[in-house]
Amino acid sequence: MIRLPLLFAFTLTATSTLATASETRQADAHEHGHGQLTIAIAGAEVEMEIEIPGMDIVGFEHAPETDAQHKAFDAGKAKLTEGDSLFSVVGEAGCALKETHFHEEEDHDHDHDKKSSEAEHDEEHMEFHVSYHFSCEDTAKISGFSFPFFKHFPNSEELDVQIVSPKGQFQFEVSPDEPALTLN
Known part of the structure; x- marks a missing residue:
């Protein structure tokens, strides 16, 4: 299929932009409540990739x-597999979730200044990194996205959303108070 390389090009552009933003964000303090979502639209495909702190999903960051933490982790991961109940395509595009892929959950060790206390030293921050693949009848009919995600994960306060599509590149912030965005 000729369009598949185009999707990868869009995804690569979005991922490069997201990686730069992620590096900047990681250089700052670890910020609970704030995740990043990249959406690439090409041909009949929509790819989404989210990076979100563990605290937002399971209520702890390590x-x-x-046993209770293992149950919370499994429940959070199970909810994250249901991409079509977390992210909704607005419009008559006829999109359906085809695949969910978990990337290795990450524990970020933060080395603190040697003068810091023992309690702060060797602090870990777990993040979830998940990709979703949607197949659509007509992506030209996508008019926006809504985010029931916030109802499932009330610890999440904001998603920074980057969209790469044939219409251009867009950047949004969505939150529980404004859980939708419109593409023009």
Whole structure:
């Protein structure tokens, strides 16, 4: 299929832009409540990729240790697999979720200044990194996106959304108070 390389080109552009933003964000303090979502639209395909702190999804930011934490982790991961109940395409595009892929969950070790206290030293921050693949009848009919995501994950306060599409590149912030965006 000729259009598939185009999707990868869009995804690569979006990922490069997201990587730069992510590097900048990681250089700053770890920020709970704030995730990043990249959306690439090309041909009949929509690819979404989210990076979100573990605190937003499961209520803690380290690898699960107790039985209760393991249950919360499994429940959070199960909710994240349901991309079509977290992200909705607005318009008559006829999109359906075809695949969900979890990238390795990441624990980010933050080395603090040697003068910092023992409690702060070797702090870990878990993040979830998930990709979603949607197949659509007509992506030209996508007029926006809504985010029921916030109803499922009330610890999440904001998603920085980057969209790459044939219409151009767009950047939005969505939140529980404004859980939708419109493409013009």
